[in-house]
Amino acid sequence: MNRLEQLDIVSRKILAGKMKGERKSKRKGESVEFADYRNYVVGDDLRFLDWNIYARLDRLFLKLFLEEEDLNVWLLLDLSKSMDWGDPSKALYAKQVAAALAYIGLVNYDRVSVCAFNDRIVGDLSGVRGRRLMHQIVGFLTDQTPGGPSNMAAACRQFVIRHKPRGVLVVLSDFFDKGGFETGLRYLVRRDLDVYALQLLSPEEIDPKLTGDLRLVDLEDADVAEITVSRPLIHRYKANLQAYCESLKNFCTRRDVSYLFASTEVPFDRLVLSYLRRRGLLK
Amino acid sequence: MSFLAPIWIPLLAAGIAVPSLLLFYFLRLRRQEVPISSTLLWRQAVQDLQVNSPFQRLRNNLLLWLQLAALLVAVFCLWRPVLQMVKTQEKTAILLIDQSASMATEEADDKTRLDIAKENAKTYIDNLDDRSKVMIINFHDRARVAAPFTTDKQALRRQIDDIEQTDCTSRLTEALALAEAHSTRQIVSSEGGDLTPESPTEPAEIVLFSDGRIEDADEVVLRRGGMRIALAGTATDNAGITGVGARRNYERPEELSVFVTVANFGDQPVKSDLTLKIDGRIKAVCPVTLGPATKEELPGTSTQPASLAPRPAAEQRANTAAVPFKLVYDGGGVLEVELIRSDALGADNRAWIVVQPPRHLRVLLVTSGNYFLKRILDCLPLREVRVLDPEAFEGDRKNLAPGGRLAYDVAIMDRFSPENLPVGNYLFFGAAPKVEGVKDTGVVENQFIYDWDDQHPVLRHVVLNYVWARKWRRIELPKRAERLVEGETTPVIATLSDGPSRHLIVAFDLHDSDWPLRVSFPVFTYNAIRYLSGSVTLAPSQSISPGAAAAIPVPAGADTLTVRRPDGESTELGSGELQAVYYRDTQRLGVYRVKPCVEGYEAFAVNLLSPAESNIRPNASFTIGTEQITATKSIRRENRPLWPWLMLGALVVLLLEWIIYNRRVYV
Numbered sequence A: 001m002n003r004l005e006q007l008d009i010v011s012r013k014i015l016a017g018k019m020k021g022e023r024k025s026k027r028k029g030e031s032v033e034f035a036d037y038r039n040y041v042v043g044d045d046l047r048f049l050d051w052n053i054y055a056r057l058d059r060l061f062l063k064l065f066l067e068e069e070d071l072n073v074w075l076l077l078d079l080s081k082s083m084d085w086g087d088p089s090k091a092l093y094a095k096q097v098a099a100a101l102a103y104i105g106l107v108n109y110d111r112v113s114v115c116a117f118n119d120r121i122v123g124d125l126s127g128v129r130g131r132r133l134m135h136q137i138v139g140f141l142t143d144q145t146p147g148g149p150s151n152m153a154a155a156c157r158q159f160v161i162r163h164k165p166r167g168v169l170v171v172l173s174d175f176f177d178k179g180g181f182e183t184g185l186r187y188l189v190r191r192d193l194d195v196y197a198l199q200l201l202s203p204e205e206i207d208p209k210l211t212g213d214l215r216l217v218d219l220e221d222a223d224v225a226e227i228t229v230s231r232p233l234i235h236r237y238k239a240n241l242q243a244y245c246e247s248l249k250n251f252c253t254r255r256d257v258s259y260l261f262a263s264t265e266v267p268f269d270r271l272v273l274s275y276l277r278r279r280g281l282l283k
Numbered sequence B: 001m002s003f004l005a006p007i008w009i010p011l012l013a014a015g016i017a018v019p020s021l022l023l024f025y026f027l028r029l030r031r032q033e034v035p036i037s038s039t040l041l042w043r044q045a046v047q048d049l050q051v052n053s054p055f056q057r058l059r060n061n062l063l064l065w066l067q068l069a070a071l072l073v074a075v076f077c078l079w080r081p082v083l084q085m086v087k088t089q090e091k092t093a094i095l096l097i098d099q100s101a102s103m104a105t106e107e108a109d110d111k112t113r114l115d116i117a118k119e120n121a122k123t124y125i126d127n128l129d130d131r132s133k134v135m136i137i138n139f140h141d142r143a144r145v146a147a148p149f150t151t152d153k154q155a156l157r158r159q160i161d162d163i164e165q166t167d168c169t170s171r172l173t174e175a176l177a178l179a180e181a182h183s184t185r186q187i188v189s190s191e192g193g194d195l196t197p198e199s200p201t202e203p204a205e206i207v208l209f210s211d212g213r214i215e216d217a218d219e220v221v222l223r224r225g226g227m228r229i230a231l232a233g234t235a236t237d238n239a240g241i242t243g244v245g246a247r248r249n250y251e252r253p254e255e256l257s258v259f260v261t262v263a264n265f266g267d268q269p270v271k272s273d274l275t276l277k278i279d280g281r282i283k284a285v286c287p288v289t290l291g292p293a294t295k296e297e298l299p300g301t302s303t304q305p306a307s308l309a310p311r312p313a314a315e316q317r318a319n320t321a322a323v324p325f326k327l328v329y330d331g332g333g334v335l336e337v338e339l340i341r342s343d344a345l346g347a348d349n350r351a352w353i354v355v356q357p358p359r360h361l362r363v364l365l366v367t368s369g370n371y372f373l374k375r376i377l378d379c380l381p382l383r384e385v386r387v388l389d390p391e392a393f394e395g396d397r398k399n400l401a402p403g404g405r406l407a408y409d410v411a412i413m414d415r416f417s418p419e420n421l422p423v424g425n426y427l428f429f430g431a432a433p434k435v436e437g438v439k440d441t442g443v444v445e446n447q448f449i450y451d452w453d454d455q456h457p458v459l460r461h462v463v464l465n466y467v468w469a470r471k472w473r474r475i476e477l478p479k480r481a482e483r484l485v486e487g488e489t490t491p492v493i494a495t496l497s498d499g500p501s502r503h504l505i506v507a508f509d510l511h512d513s514d515w516p517l518r519v520s521f522p523v524f525t526y527n528a529i530r531y532l533s534g535s536v537t538l539a540p541s542q543s544i545s546p547g548a549a550a551a552i553p554v555p556a557g558a559d560t561l562t563v564r565r566p567d568g569e570s571t572e573l574g575s576g577e578l579q580a581v582y583y584r585d586t587q588r589l590g591v592y593r594v595k596p597c598v599e600g601y602e603a604f605a606v607n608l609l610s611p612a613e614s615n616i617r618p619n620a621s622f623t624i625g626t627e628q629i630t631a632t633k634s635i636r637r638e639n640r641p642l643w644p645w646l647m648l649g650a651l652v653v654l655l656l657e658w659i660i661y662n663r664r665v666y667v
Helices: A051-057 A090-107 A131-143 A152-163 A182-188 A231-254 A268-278 B008-026 B040-049 B054-059 B062-077 B113-126 B153-162 B173-183 B371-379 B390-395 B520-533 B643-662
Strands: A023-039 A061-069 A072-078 A111-117 A121-128 A167-173 A193-201 A213-218 A224-228 A258-263 B032-036 B081-086 B092-098 B133-139 B143-150 B205-210 B227-231 B239-248 B255-264 B270-278 B281-290 B294-297 B314-317 B319-328 B333-340 B350-355 B362-366 B384-388 B410-414 B425-429 B439-445 B449-452 B471-476 B482-487 B491-498 B501-506 B550-553 B560-564 B570-574 B580-583 B590-595 B603-606 B621-624 B627-630 B637-641
Touching: A072 A090, A072 A152, A090 A111, A090 A131, A090 A167, A090 A193, A090 A268, A111 A131, A111 A152, A121 A131, A121 A152, A152 A182, A167 A182, A182 A193, A182 A231, A193 A231, A224 B040, A231 A258, A231 B040, A258 A268, B008 B062, B062 B643, B092 B113, B092 B143, B092 B173, B113 B153, B113 B205, B113 B227, B133 B153, B133 B173, B143 B153, B143 B173, B173 B205, B239 B333, B239 B350, B255 B270, B255 B281, B255 B333, B255 B350, B270 B319, B281 B319, B350 B590, B350 B603, B362 B371, B362 B390, B371 B384, B371 B410, B371 B520, B384 B390, B410 B520, B425 B520, B471 B491, B501 B520, B570 B580
Parallel strands: A072 A111, A072 A167, A167 A193, A193 A258, A213 B032, B092 B133, B092 B205, B205 B227, B362 B384, B362 B410, B410 B425, B425 B501
Antiparallel strands: A023 A061, A111 A121, A213 A224, B081 B637, B133 B143, B239 B255, B255 B319, B270 B281, B270 B333, B294 B314, B333 B350, B439 B471, B449 B482, B482 B491, B491 B501, B550 B580, B560 B570, B560 B590, B590 B603, B621 B627
């Protein structure tokens, strides 16, 4: 927890918040950080005159300072049935990461909102601010149980309509949507929203250890795939997985969405403290 | 490799097991249900590989192939494969290979017994170690060393291949003598070098490759070492000609009687035709019916002393029939009798006789007076009988014997033996010819005639029981003479060939005997003239056994004779100043023709006429000396079953399959 307190969520896009937080805003306001000069006009606060320039140029200029604003941190958590798989469960892992990110935001006086979705928004906790309300987030995350099919497009649309999000949005999902992830992510691409797509996969999905003649049952839609595991099949699956992830990455990159990939095999604290820092989500 | 089980067993097992195994792979597999986060990527992979199509499932399934391999090996073992190994430990061996007439019997797969014997011999050689020394002797009634002792198996195989079939009878005497002589002193031939004698070692074991039809098996003795026999052949069905003779009616010489003896040695009755041809043209056909051969217990088997060789408990006795032909034929030529039948041995289905045109004989009687002889000669149907006294004979030699050969068919010398007898046929009474080896040493008195050869043509139907002679000449004869009638100490009647001349000697004067008063005397005279002239019956020299030497008289003025064999090959024989030459290349059956030739010797026939060879039933047990030897049908072999090794291999395959399955090594 102490180490998390030292982290802060990075927003690549400096955006205006509703309240004054600890985040720099492009809006000029009152703060200790000098931003710019302008000519003095009658009525300006004389405390902000730059007397050094007056001494040199015999003209009056007013210092401008950056306004410190709060940041909206949105955590969009995929809790479809497909996330309830793996060892450890991807859903649990995602909750842990979401909780860590929420704590970091709360510590830095960001406004943290957490939404859970499957084919729609199934859980919504908005506007939590301050460290003391961390328990609300934890309680919310604990109450959310994975289930239902995935429909990212519908869920993201609903999310955008409901919240008109601004700030930083972290989507935690496996992005295994048979309807495709593109439509959903497009809804999230906005001028004032810094989107991070964090794909979480379990080791069994990355390197399956299946053998024999199997009947694979999709957890979400009970779709059945009968396979006879063989070396070429495994190779083909891995190639397909890599291509899928690559396509997701390329899609995100083209739309200025930061793509992050993580395996649930990595302890979530290491993911947060090290990996996400390296990738620029945290500082 | 051989197989002890019928092939339908492994085929049936394979027909059931293999499709069943394949069916298991096609049946709907019991798949394990596995929940998974999403089938999105798995479906794509499956579609890419199309691994669920039925034949894809089979194509690269290592486990299936391993299971099939193990299954097929197990099915193959049901066929009971065995490796027939020849077991032998001999290091020094002598192989006797029978090439007699009975070895030409055709067995299964169009092979003759000689082919089978050769294969057995080669197999025997192949299974000896490389240090073993082997000698090859091929034999019929004579024996020859085909290959001296050698370790060169290739050379031995070549010599075996070169052994040819003959029509001769089989006699083991000479072959065993050769084998025993060589077995005590083994000499190994070295390639390209001189033969190197080695010190005598253990006697070699003798291996006989034959069908067991050995004529003289009871007469030979194995002095050293042992003998093994590899029996070749199983066929028993054969009928053949075992005897043939031709005779002209003495009073009506144009009537020709041919007597043929046919024998059936097989287990089935025989119905066939016997044809008679003269110079290739069929003259008569006679149907022949013969019953099957019978088994007969040899008499006295149980009472024989133990010291004598035990005989087989039962011997096959042929069913024989005598078939006469009577025809009017006053010419000469080659008579051929043929039994029209296809059986295992064809060599004995034909026989030939060379017959001469009937001719009335011209007889010269040289006597100083003999009523009995004159009387008898007058009664015989002769063309001419001339009587001369000895002085007249000596005085007219030039006309009586032009060119040194008597102008008469037979000359009867009564108490007279001239010097320098011309070539011819002579009957002496009370005198002996003055030829080399014959000595008249005096007179024997008051002795009895006690033995005679009643089978000889001269003595046929001649009964000498009560014939008495007061005295007869003591005549010493050479070994080549044939004693027909024996007195107590000296021969009484004998026959002798001296080159082309033939002599029949009666040692006593007819006047010193009561023989002229007995019925047997004219019969004897009649037989003697016929025998000496050879004008009516088949002369022994005109039909001989295969391998025997034929005595061919040389016509006057001829330096060489050409003998043409039945197969068309001709041989030239140089005669020089000889009166007769001996021709020994008579291994093949048929008619041999001579040019130039003496009248009556234009051709001679070689016939098998051997019941021992015609009885092709393999002799599985016979005696060599006093030892009973049982033949084996083939070289002793042992079956080495292969199924343990094959099942071990199948087990290894299954182990490999288990390892692959458990290590999840999959294609």
